[in-house]
Amino acid sequence: MSPNSSYTRRDMRQALLLVVLFATLAFAARANADTWHDALPHAQEVGSGDFRWYGFSIYSARLWSERRPFDATAPFALELTYHRAISRERLVQTSIDEIKRLYGDSLPSDTLQHWRDDMSQAFRDVSPDDRLIGVFLPSQGCRFYNQKDWIADIPDPEFAKAFFSIWLDPRSRDAKLRAQLLGADQ
Numbered sequence: 001m002s003p004n005s006s007y008t009r010r011d012m013r014q015a016l017l018l019v020v021l022f023a024t025l026a027f028a029a030r031a032n033a034d035t036w037h038d039a040l041p042h043a044q045e046v047g048s049g050d051f052r053w054y055g056f057s058i059y060s061a062r063l064w065s066e067r068r069p070f071d072a073t074a075p076f077a078l079e080l081t082y083h084r085a086i087s088r089e090r091l092v093q094t095s096i097d098e099i100k101r102l103y104g105d106s107l108p109s110d111t112l113q114h115w116r117d118d119m120s121q122a123f124r125d126v127s128p129d130d131r132l133i134g135v136f137l138p139s140q141g142c143r144f145y146n147q148k149d150w151i152a153d154i155p156d157p158e159f160a161k162a163f164f165s166i167w168l169d170p171r172s173r174d175a176k177l178r179a180q181l182l183g184a185d186q
Helices: 003-032 088-106 109-122 157-168 175-181
Strands: 044-053 056-065 076-082 131-137 141-146 150-154
Touching: 044 175, 056 157, 056 175, 076 157, 088 109, 088 157, 109 150, 109 157, 131 157, 141 157, 157 175
Parallel strands: none
Antiparallel strands: 044 056, 056 076, 076 131, 131 141, 141 150
């Protein structure tokens, strides 16, 4: 056997070992956080409200956190319970549109495309009464769940910050919902 073929086999074994290791770690992480409550076991509701568009009820939102008062730099969860059927494509496009509205030209188009791809993998079509829960994990990114279990991780802290800004940034499209989520009316 030539030295080059031995080197290639060794590299293949190491690569395979790394793949198995990462798969095992991913499975273990998922097993430890099957629901969003597992990720934030001491979370309490901060606030809640409804999002309406031209009089139509689109979803109800609830913000959860382990910190009081709410701290947007600490882990939290945003739970959306949909009242209408909405396609994955519409969820992704609306999220991108809102991020672009909030951040303007400060985000490169390749970053937005990467985020679009990530959301397309993480999001699903929703029907009335479906729940999607996003968990913000500072300096890690975010994790998404449905009413039953884990859907996807997006390990991008900048994406996580931009995504949750849709609801929590002072420039949010729905200032009343933002205030309700932050518990201002309670």
